[in-house]
Amino acid sequence: MSDFLQYLISGLAVGCGFALLASGLVTIHRVTRVVNFAQGMFAVVAGLTAGSLLSAGLPHGLAEVAAVAVAGAAGLLVGLIATGRRGTSAQSALIVTLGLGFVAYAVEIMIWGDNPRSHPGLGGSVQFAGAFVQKQSFLVIGVTAVVFAALWLFFNRSYPGKALSACASNPYAARAVGIDVTRMGLVAFALGGMLGGTAGVLLTPMLPISYNSDVLLITNGFAAAVLGGLNRPGPALAGALVLGVAEAMVAGYYEAAYQTVVALALMLAIMIWQSSRRTALQEETAR
Amino acid sequence: MSAVLRIESVSRAFGGVYAVRDVSLTVAEGETRAVIGPNGAGKSTLFNLISGHLVPDAGTVSYGPRGQWRRIDGLPPHARARLGIAIVFQGARLFGGMTALENVMVGAHARTRHGFLAGALRLPGQRREEAEIRADALAALERVGLREWAHRAADVLPLGQQRSLQVARALCARPRLLLLDEPASGLRAAEREALAQLIEGLREEGLTTMLIEHDVAFVARLADRVSVLDLGAHIAEGTPEEIRADEAVLTAYLGEGVS
Numbered sequence: 001m002s003d004f005l006q007y008l009i010s011g012l013a014v015g016c017g018f019a020l021l022a023s024g025l026v027t028i029h030r031v032t033r034v035v036n037f038a039q040g041m042f043a044v045v046a047g048l049t050a051g052s053l054l055s056a057g058l059p060h061g062l063a064e065v066a067a068v069a070v071a072g073a074a075g076l077l078v079g080l081i082a083t084g085r086r087g088t089s090a091q092s093a094l095i096v097t098l099g100l101g102f103v104a105y106a107v108e109i110m111i112w113g114d115n116p117r118s119h120p121g122l123g124g125s126v127q128f129a130g131a132f133v134q135k136q137s138f139l140v141i142g143v144t145a146v147v148f149a150a151l152w153l154f155f156n157r158s159y160p161g162k163a164l165s166a167c168a169s170n171p172y173a174a175r176a177v178g179i180d181v182t183r184m185g186l187v188a189f190a191l192g193g194m195l196g197g198t199a200g201v202l203l204t205p206m207l208p209i210s211y212n213s214d215v216l217l218i219t220n221g222f223a224a225a226v227l228g229g230l231n232r233p234g235p236a237l238a239g240a241l242v243l244g245v246a247e248a249m250v251a252g253y254y255e256a257a258y259q260t261v262v263a264l265a266l267m268l269a270i271m272i273w274q275s276s277r278r279t280a281l282q283e284e285t286a287r
Numbered sequence: 288m289s290a291v292l293r294i295e296s297v298s299r300a301f302g303g304v305y306a307v308r309d310v311s312l313t314v315a316e317g318e319t320r321a322v323i324g325p326n327g328a329g330k331s332t333l334f335n336l337i338s339g340h341l342v343p344d345a346g347t348v349s350y351g352p353r354g355q356w357r358r359i360d361g362l363p364p365h366a367r368a369r370l371g372i373a374i375v376f377q378g379a380r381l382f383g384g385m386t387a388l389e390n391v392m393v394g395a396h397a398r399t400r401h402g403f404l405a406g407a408l409r410l411p412g413q414r415r416e417e418a419e420i421r422a423d424a425l426a427a428l429e430r431v432g433l434r435e436w437a438h439r440a441a442d443v444l445p446l447g448q449q450r451s452l453q454v455a456r457a458l459c460a461r462p463r464l465l466l467l468d469e470p471a472s473g474l475r476a477a478e479r480e481a482l483a484q485l486i487e488g489l490r491e492e493g494l495t496t497m498l499i500e501h502d503v504a505f506v507a508r509l510a511d512r513v514s515v516l517d518l519g520a521h522i523a524e525g526t527p528e529e530i531r532a533d534e535a536v537l538t539a540y541l542g543e544g545v546s
Binding site: 086159162163165166169170172173174175176177178179180181 | 338339340363364365366368369373374376380381382383384385389392393394395396397398413417420453456460
């Protein structure tokens with residue numbers, strides 16, 4: 001029972017990381033209709049940057065925030081390259097983000113090498129109903145809850161959130177009412193970068209990351225985001241938590257090596273199920 | 288009367304076929320200008336060239352409210368919206384997933400002063416502006432007869448009301464030049480009458496309006512002047528009475544049953 005609880009909570013924490021990554025995908029897709037395959041890179045860049053800043057002597061908190069800002073800048077850069085030219089289609093932008101993800105590998109290896117790295121998070125663990133749970137898990141869960149609440153308020157209750165949503169809903173009409181759709185898309189990319197970066201900074205103490213960790217992250221984040229048609233943060237959160245817990249159970253009771261397989265299988269199952277419905281993703285590929 | 292919009296030798300082709308061919312026209316400040324013509328005459332294309340959703344292959348578009356002339360044919364649509372050009376599209380181009388009121392409020396984007404960050408952080412100045420916009424949006428909804436729909440989802444409105452909602456959204460921007468692309472199509476008689484009265488009211492307020500419309504009685508009632516397009520060319524311009532008597536116009540419409 002205590003094992004189960006331990007797997008459950010660490011699974012929820014990892015799932016929250018996936019959810020943050022997925023929320024970045026959702027934010028970018030919602031505004032620009034671009035599926036950003038460079039999303040995992042934001043997490044990797046932020047995780048590795050935070051580690052470097054901490055070893056350079058920056059205090060906790062500051063290092064993490066700076067790393068998230070760096071990821072936001074990376075997001076802006078990806079947005080500029082992928083969507084900066086007027087009239088770029090969402091599909092060609094998707095291919096550009098995929099390419100940028102691979103370019104980032106080279107840059108990351110140049111800066112940080114190719115070994116997995118980690119940095120200390122909130123150290124120690126607490127005993128909780130007989131299970132030992134890393135404090136970092138609670139931090140991840142707490143931050144995710146706050147971020148999702150803020151996202152909900154932003155998109156549903158604030159005027160700029162409405163303007164951002166208007167771009168995705170009808171870019172043609174959005175331009176007619178004076179919204180600079182390209183610029184709003186860049187805002188979304190920067191925000192998506194920061195969300196991905198937050199995931200990276202929080203997950204790295206639990207799962208050491210290297211340049212190619214983005215595959216695991218994007219696989220899970222994408223699977224979760226697809227559950228909400230790439231447009232709704234709520235279902236993405238639910239999907240990410242299911243994935244996180246399922247993988248923690250597989251790793252705990254069977255074999256850690258199988259957990260990516262589980263993620264991929266679940267993602268395929270979700271996509272096959274979703275493709276029988278009319279989803280944003282389907283519209284994307286049909287256009 | 289001084290002019291507010293000057294279109295000079297504008298052409299736009301799609302795949303080698305001219306949608307608008309060498310069109311020149313000038314619209315006076317405060318005028319209601321109807322643009323008529325058979326289907327495929329290039330009326331909507333002309334509007335899109337003015338709103339900036341299309342860029343001309345040749346020719347210039349100049350805009351000069353209160354004598355402040357500038358060329359706008361190189362500007363993107365959002366920049367033109369900020370200069371006071373508002374468009375109501377022929378189709379229902381609303382923002383899904385939002386209420387009618389929110390749709391109209393977004394219409395005021397072109398004249399918002401407060402930036403993105405202020406809005407996200409809900410700073411006091413921005414909150415005040417948002418409250419003003421909300422009041423304006425409600426007034427615009429009232430004006431098009433959709434006040435009681437304010438808090439309903441925009442996408443569940445009947446098609447005619449979706450058009451009216453677009454009109455409210457355009458009015459909330461407080462435009463200087465309003466482009467209405469077949470605003471009356473799909474409306475019932477009473478709704479058409481309400482729309483006609485709204486357009487008359489806007490003319491009394493001095494708003495310059497361009498109007499694409501098929502209904503001759505509607506045009507004769509509302510328009511100061513009429514421009515006729517046929518196969519992309521501007522074939523005639525004049526008062527509604529002059530246009531009714533114009534030989535070229537009658538030829539263009541032959542077979543459409545308009546006399």
